[in-house]
Amino acid sequence: MQYTGHDNDNAVQQEHVLAKSDVETYHRDGILIPRWRLPPQRLAELRDAVDAMLAANPGVRPEKLVSAHVAEGTEGVKGHKAFLSLAQEPAILDMVEQLIGPDIILWGGHLFCKPAGDGLEVPWHQDGHYWPIRPLATVTVWVALDDSTVENGCLRVIPGSHADRRHYEHEKMAGDLALDRGLAPGSYDPDSARDVVLKAGQMSMHDVYLLHGSNANNSPHRRAGIALRYMPATSLFDRTIEVPNTTPGLKTDFARRPLWLMRGTNPAGNDLSIGHGNVM
């Protein structure tokens, strides 16, 4: 069953300010599909950037293009400046500010590109399991760069699963997956899952505690989306916390991950200088 946001027509919606009811929806469901979407020209540039990244990273599975907004950091991926520029988009930042407040740090940008025919499944998980942010807080803006459909493995969510803000147990999963740890079967209700169907240029915003995942792409259509991660600068990106990442071919280096203060101040004293030696 589909998670229904706003109408899915093709027109570029200019209004990006979230209504009070949108903000309420986000807090109730842990997910929101805003009305605003990328203008066609911007979308075309980003799709070119996806192609450029795929060409520049032949040794990395396209679902594992972590830090796609960093030129060449310590995580084995050559990024593209179009994704940093997207993360700086004022309309997106305005919406993020409505959800997490005025002090905003960009700390991640993961390109999940599922090729046609053999796109990997993303097992059901909770993002916070993987991240060294205390107190744990992040909104992910997931921007569809291709049409994202049931057939090509769109994002799937369990609305409201974020609400009690508890950490679910994760376990090692068998098989070739985009992440190798996921929720234990039986710890969540798959019947309450909803498909987040988006046109290219649309986006969804989800809370760090929300249960989500996505199916493999066996369709003839590619499914690319970039997950931009924003945390309130009142939280600390704690570089001393070691987060185990055992997914083959996906390298994360939170100790040297660059952070960008996008808006406001930095009350938690996050280190904003580390990792900026080779950014765009």
Ligand SMILES: O=C(O)CCC(=O)C(=O)O
């Ligand atoms: O792109 C997907 O299918 C999964 C995205 C995801 O897990 C995330 O944004 O945290």
